[in-house]
Amino acid sequence: MEALIQRFIHNINPEQMYSYDGEDYQYNTVDSEGFTYWKQLGKGNDLGLQLKEVTAMDANYLLVLFHTGEGLVIPRNEHDSPLLTLGV
Numbered sequence: 001m002e003a004l005i006q007r008f009i010h011n012i013n014p015e016q017m018y019s020y021d022g023e024d025y026q027y028n029t030v031d032s033e034g035f036t037y038w039k040q041l042g043k044g045n046d047l048g049l050q051l052k053e054v055t056a057m058d059a060n061y062l063l064v065l066f067h068t069g070e071g072l073v074i075p076r077n078e079h080d081s082p083l084l085t086l087g088v
Contacts, residue, residue, distance in 0.1 A: 008054050008064060013027070028046070
């Protein structure tokens with residue numbers, strides 16, 4: 001899980017938005033168990049989504065999958081290493 005969290009943190013933009021159930025959320029933080037927390041715009045409610053997988057789609061984007069089965073595509077940092085998913 002540590003490698004998954006680090007890869008997510010290394011690539012996520014702090015301004016990242018996420019739409020869930022018709023509501024918009026902005027990225028807030030991630031904890032040591034892989035739960036990412038998102039603040040609902042205009043209301044401040046938290047949405048907790050646990051990381052299940054972070055994989056490269058291609059040279060430019062990563063696919064982040066959460067425990068809900070939902071996914072998020074984020075731009076890949078130019079220094080991102082695929083070895084992070086292997087815990088190296």
